[in-house]
Amino acid sequence: MPEKNGLVNPFVLSDDDGYMWLKGNLHSHSTNSDGRVSPQERVDGYVNQGYDYLCVSDHNNITFVETLTCPENFTLIQGAELHPDNPFGGDRHHFVALNISADMDARAMPPQHVIDEVKKQGGSIWLAHPHWSGINILRDTIPLTGLAGIEVFNTTCRCAGRGESSVHWDDWMDLSGQLLPALGNDDSHAAESEARDTYQGWTMVRVKERSPEAIVEALESGAGYSSTGPQIFDIQLHSGEGRTVEVTVKCSPAQRIAAVLDLRGTEYHEGGELFETATFKLRPGSKHVRFEIIAPNGDKAWSNPFDLTAL
Ligand SMILES: [Zn+2]
Ligand SMILES: [Zn+2]
Structure with missing residues (x-):
């Protein structure tokens, strides 16, 4: 968890100082794991929908951004969804890791080692869809340190009636005594034509530049908000x-x-x-x-x- 109590209020960061809003999705899948479209089709879809940033976060292995193309003003964030064992009693973990550079055998590693390895690589690691995963924050999450925050909304999990994890968010902040930022994500698996789990949950972030480092740093600082529609x-x-x-x-x-x-x-x-x-x-x-x-x-x-x- 962040070593701080205060998060940044994005609404005090002024246009005059060069800040802008970017819209993005940090959780999506392609044919590199169990997604229905190629990594490039996934990118093209979000580009065409007017998003500013995307992470193709395939299960277990990184989809490397140098294998993908996008317009200059679109930011690809390199990452993966990692699934370490859960030694605390709950189901296997789902963590979204951003800005990582090297694959690891997360399925064979304890969750704390995965968190530590992501941070050693300069990355950021988030608790994905705890409501869908049946995660109990006290049992499964509180023993861990170093997670950046929580995915409060997940479109594909909404298809299973468990899209929102806001009570988990409140529990986590209550039990840890720390304020945590959140993400809204699609976790897109389907093709766009199915209109199932694409373009329905996103995170707005307030940044001065479009680099993956600036975006992730701002997300960790709390300078953003999650949405399925309202601004x-x-x-x-x-x-x-x-x-x-x-x-x-x-x-x-x-x-x-x-x-x-x-x-x-x-x-x-x-x-x-x-x-x-x-x-x-x-x-x-x-x-x-x-x-x-x-x-x-x-x-x-x-x-x-x-x-x-x-x-
Ligand atoms: Zn997952
Ligand atoms: Zn996923």
Whole structure:
């Protein structure tokens, strides 16, 4: 887990300082593992859909980016989905490793060794779809150190009714006492024509440059948000009267926004009317908050958590 409590609020990073939003998917499969399309077709699909970055994260082995072509302003992140054994009792682990350079025999390695090896290679490693995997955070994840964060949404796991892992996210932050960033991913296996698990879950990241290093560093710092549709334009937090925190959220038209606190939470709505700005006065003494924006059609966006103790 990151050696820090505060994450970066992407909405205070200004266009004037050269920051831009990039849209990407960090979890996808090709015929190099159990995906239905070639690695190049997978890349072409995301390019054509207007994405800015992609990781073809095949099971167990790296799909090397030098075997792929893409436009200059599109970023390929080299990685793999790694499956170490789970010695703690749960099912075999699913970790998405980004910016790794060499294959490893992860299936034969304990999970901590896999995490350590990824970090030794300068990479970043994330807990994938814990809800689908039946991962119990206390049993299977808390014994590990060095994971960057959690995949809060996974499109292909939604096909099995277990696409969202937000409660696992809350559990993990509660049990570890640390704030963790999240990713929204497709985990695409199908061909685009099946419209099954492509282009439905993504992560927006706030960066100054399009390099794989800058993107992954920003994701680890929390400078982004996950979405299946809604856009978040701004989140600003101010300390209010009596140790309360006042928050303003600006987003694409929403039917409700949840403010999920470290303990309990609250919700904003306008009685069924759509709105684009919400204001919250949060309970005094809360330690952190994250926001879930719900669009009229049920699509959702998840902000990263904000540290309230630093305000
Ligand atoms: Zn998986
Ligand atoms: Zn996968």
